[in-house]
Amino acid sequence: ETGVTQTPRHLVMGMTNKKSLKCEQHLGHNAMYWYKQSAKKPLELMFVYNFKEQTENNSVPSRFSPECPNSSHLFLHLHTLQPEDSALYLCASSQDWLKQFSDNYGYTFGSGTRLTVV
């Protein structure tokens, strides 16, 4: 375990369903992120939360709705998704969004949720 836990590991949902992805970190980090990973494409940053405040929404469609109730928990609410939204959704955390030059800076990723939209 990396200290970042994501649930569920796998999710199959229809285009009319509503579901939520959950991420929890036990590392004492202050920043949390959602990334989308599609086959043969770079990781795509979706949302950034720093100290529970959303600092970036990377032009993500409104059918994806993030929620960050505290620095340890992050959710991604899904509704009326499209088949092209099928991907691996990764949560990550880091010490602080602004601390770039620390050797401990790098992101810690969760195991991801493999989402299939049918």
Add this chain to the structure above:
Amino acid sequence: QKEVEQNSGPLSVPEGAIASLNCTYSDRGSQSFFWYRQYSGKSPELIMSIYSNGDKEDGRFTAQLNKASQYVSLLIRDSQPSDSATYLCAVRDNDMRFGAGTRLTVKP
């Protein structure tokens, strides 16, 4: 559009050889550079970070940074079959931007 470019591979090396992975980036203002390893079906894990021009060594891994050429590389010495994975280059200005990754196969 700020980009991070990697050769997708696959890169195949024999066991014991040096594997060389390369990455270029477009944003000249980038300050922090990272290499992540991702095994098939798993999440990325950080293996190296580098901030200054030159080389940084950690065990069998050496990261090399040349900001003037906007180039960062990862050398893996004495490659092992367990090193077989996809290696992601990441560049940080405000956000962490990733390349698509290079798939490395180390053959016994």
